[in-house]
Amino acid sequence: MSEARTIAVAMSGGVDSSTVAAMLCAEGHQVIGLTMQLWNQRRLSGHEGMPEAVQGRCCSIDDVYDARRVAETMGIPYYVVNHEERFEREVVRPFVQEYLSGRTPIPCSLCNNHLKFDELLTVARQIGAETLATGHYARVRYDEERGRWLLSRPADNSKDQTYFLFGLTQEQLSRTIFPLGDMTKPQVRERARHLGLASAEKPDSQEICFVPGGDYKKFLDAYLSEQGDALPDTAGELVTADGHVIGEHNGIHNFTVGQRKGLGVATGSPLYVIQIKGDARQVVVGDQTDLYSRTLRANRVNLISVASLDEPMRVTVKIRHRHAGDTATLSDAGDGQVLVAFDEPQRAITPGQAAVFYDGDVVVGGGWIV
C-alpha cells in the first residue's frame, strides 16, 4: 500500500462508505469522516402526500447516527457539513425545472458534479485532506500514455455507478479514490462484517434521496406549494406524431418518454409517450415502434479519456442507468454538443437523462440528452 495520507471519506452511514472508511483506517491512513447535510427530510412533511418523517435515507438523523457511530468505533474525526443551500440551488431546483419542461432529470449526477466532487472535495482540501474517498463502485487511475486520469467500470458490474460519475473533471478525478472499485458487493458486506461494522447488514438505498417513496409528482406538488407557487399549469394536448389531437393531458410533468400507462385514452393498440414538447405543452403519443430512434444529441459534454473528439469514435453508449449500452459512433457536433449514431435503433431515448460513452470499461465521457 502507498504511504499514509490524510484522506477524507464521504460517509453516508451506509455499508459502502463505512467500509471505505474502515479499510483506509486499517491501511494506516489518517481518515476524516465527512457527511453532507443536503436536504432537511422533515422540511416538506405536512404537505399533501409527504410523510411526517423519513427514516433510513440520506441526511436522515438515523444515517448521521450510523455514520457517527462508525467514526467513533474507529476513533476518527467526523463532521457533518451543511450544504443544503447549494443542494437546493444546484440539484433540487433544476430537478423540478426539468420535469416542468418535459424532461426526465437525474439528480444524482448533478449532486456528484456540484456537491460531492466539488464542494465536499474543497472542504476536504481546506481541512487538510488532499484526497477524497467515496463508496462508489467505479475505478479511477492515471494513464501515463494518454496523460489523463481515467474513470472505468468496477469489478462488480451489477453495481456499476460510472453512469452517474461522467461529469468528473480531470482535477476532480486526480483527487478522488474509489476503494470499492475492485470488490463485489458481497465482498464489501463480508469485509464490513469482518471489520465489525454495524452497518454491514443495512439495506442498499436506491431511490432519489430527497423524494420520499420515489413519488416525484407528490414531491413537485409539495415543493412548489412550499415555495408559494401553485404548480404551473402544464396541461395540454395529447397528439399523434402527425399532429392529430386525440385528447388532453393534465400536465407534462406527469409523463416520461416510453411511458404507457395513465394516458387516459382508449385505443385499439397500446399507446406510448414518444415525445414531450415542453414549449407547446404537447405530449406526443404513438405505438411501440415510434419509440425507437437511432440518433441522439447530448450537450454540456464532459470528456474524460480523451481531451477532444477530433474524429468520430466507436463507443458503447448507455442512455439510462439500467441500460445495457449499445454500440454507436460518437462525433463532435460543435457548441459543446455531440452526436451519437447508434448501430441499432434504441427504445425511448429520453431528454434530461445522460448519455455516457464507454470504450470497453473506460468512460470516454458523457453529456445530457437534449
Place this chain on the structure above:
Amino acid sequence: MRRVYFDNNATTPVLPEVMAAMQPYFSERFGNASSIHRDGQSARAAVEHARESVAVLLRCKASEVVFTSGGTEADNLAIFGSVQAGDHVITSTIEHHAVWNSCRHLEAMGCGVTYVPVDGNGLVDPQDVRDALRPNTKLISIMLANNETGVLQQVAEIGRVGAEAGVCFHTDAVQAAGKIPIDVNEIGCDLLTISGHKIHAPQGEGALFVRKGRQLQAMLYGGRHERSRRAGTENVPGIVGLGKAVELATHGLKNGDTLKIAVLRDRIEKTLLEQIDGCGVNSGGVTRVCNTSNIYFDSVEGESLVIALDLKGLAVSSGAACSSGASEPSHVLTAMGLRSDRARASVRFSLGKQNTSDEVDFAISLVPKTVERLRELSPVYTKRAQLTT
C-alpha cells in the same frame, strides 16, 4: 495533541472546587431533600444553601429562586407559565432557541407574538418594545447577553417599559451570569434565567428567578417541590454544583476575573484583525460581555474553518448546531442584517476563566494561516483576487 477550548458559550468545564463540593452528595449525603429524616435534611440544607448563593449573585431573595434542569426549562417555565392562548408576547429576533422556539409555539397556541428587530450591532431599541405593547400584552422576553455576539441589551430600559405598562418582563441571562454583575431590581425584571454549565457547574442544572408575588403556572405535574413551581425530586448534586459555581462567579466578579478574560479576548481580536485582511468583529461597536468575540472572515466558510481548527486542536464554533450536528446559518447574525455569506463566514471565539495567555498565543499562531489556506481553495476568494488585480 494539544487541545485549546475557546467555546465557553457552548459549555464550560466543571471547576475542581465545584466537583469537590458536589462529590459528597452522590453517595454519602444521598438523601432526598423532601424526606423527613436526617439524610433528607442534610440534602435539604445543601439545596437551600445553594439557593442562598444564587440569591446573592442575582441580588434577590432565596425564596425567589426556582431550580430547573437548565436554561431551556427555565425559559420555558417563564414563558408558558406566564401566558395563555389569546395573550400577546413581545420578544426579539435574536433570542436563543429556548425562547425563540417557545414563542413560535405560542403562536401555534393562538398567542400573538411580536419579534422586535435589532440594529446592525444586534441591539434592541427599547422604544420598539414600548411601541409593540398591546392591551393584551402579558410578557416581554428579551435576553440580557446574546450567546453568539455577546451583545448586552439595555434591559433596565426595557424593564421600565414593562413596569410602566404593568407587563411581566423576563430576561434570559444565561450568557450574562458571572460575566457582568446582575441585580434583578436594577434590571426591573420579574423573571430571569441562568444556567449552571455556562459558569463551570455541570450540565443539567439551571435556575429561574421568579419575583415574589408573580403567579406562575407550573409545567410539570407532580410533587410540591420548589414551592409547587417545579415538580420533581431535586437534583441535589447538580444544585450543589450550581451553588458552588455561583459563589465562585460572584467572587470572580469582585476579583477581576472578568477583566482578565477581557484582556485575553481583546488580544485575540486585535491580533487577528491586524494579521488577516477582510475580517472584522460582529457587534464590535457596542457593549459586550467580556469573553465573546464573533469574527467574520470574508470568503471563508465558517463551518470549514471550525473543522480545520478543530483538527489542529482549537475548539471554536459557528452558527447554531442543527439536529444532525451540521451548522445552520445564524439567525442572530442574519437578523442583524449581515449578508448570508458573511453570516456563514463568521466564527465565535468564547473564552472562560480557565483559559490562559499561552492558549491565546496558540490560537493566534493557528488562525491566520488556516484562514489563508481556506481562502486559497475558495472559489469565491480567487475570483475576487483576480478582479482586483
